[in-house]
Amino acid sequence: MPARGMDAVTNEALWDAAEKTLRAIGVEAGATCLDFGCGHGNYTVPLAKVVRPSGTVYALDKDDAELRRATERARDAGLDNVEPLTSTDGPLIALDDDALDVVILFDVLHSYYFTVEERKRLFEEIGRVASPRALLAVFPHHMEADEIESEVVQRAIATGFERARDYRGPLVHDDHVVEDSVLIFTRGQRVSRGRTASTRD
Ligand SMILES: C[S@@+](CC[C@H](N)C(=O)[O-])C[C@H]1O[C@@H](n2cnc3c(N)ncnc32)[C@H](O)[C@@H]1O
DSSP states (O other): OOOTTOOHHHHHHHHHHHHHHHHHHTOOTTOEEEEETOTTSTTHHHHHHHHTTTOEEEEEESOHHHHHHHHHHHHHTTOOOEEEEEOOSSSSSOSOTTOEEEEEEESOOSTTTOOHHHHHHHHHHHHHHEEEEEEEEEEOTTOOHHHHIIIIIHHHHHTTOEEEEEEEEEEEETTEEEEEEEEEEEOSOEEETTEEEOOOO
């Protein structure tokens, strides 16, 4: 079933754009990923396409209806590697330590959803579930430059990530393709397409 208010062609166009973005960011087949604040799945579905067949996407959203739509859209697209994760009050992310190769935080960190204290707790939790070689990608939409520095860059660094590079190009936002930036952070050394991309030492 297409997403509400969109036809199948629009879905495909959005997913194609988001898939290109995710590949450019460095997401690869086989990765275990978390789409935190997945909404109705504009990145969940392409993420699942990029990492299949052996990779898994954990989709997490506090809005049950949005989470349901994301998983339904994945299923309708023929993808069986999306696992819904319900938000919990205790540990924010119900996954084991070091479970993830990739975490994406797209258009979710801004003050509409997170207080400073909640954001700090979220980054600590991401630090716990991200593996020592994980990639973290943040689309800090609706955040000012100084807030991005203090509430994204510094928090990611405090959690053990290093700022690797920025992606600038097409991104899906609110069911449209826009031109914007994603901050990319890495931990340790990531081996990519036969070469070693060194981010530490
Ligand atoms: C603006 S939407 C972005 C959706 C998607 N990431 C995208 O870029 O298309 C933000 C989503 O984050 C979810 N969200 C906000 N705070 C959250 C929290 N603490 N835990 C889980 N989901 C959250 C909201 O319910 C909403 O669906």
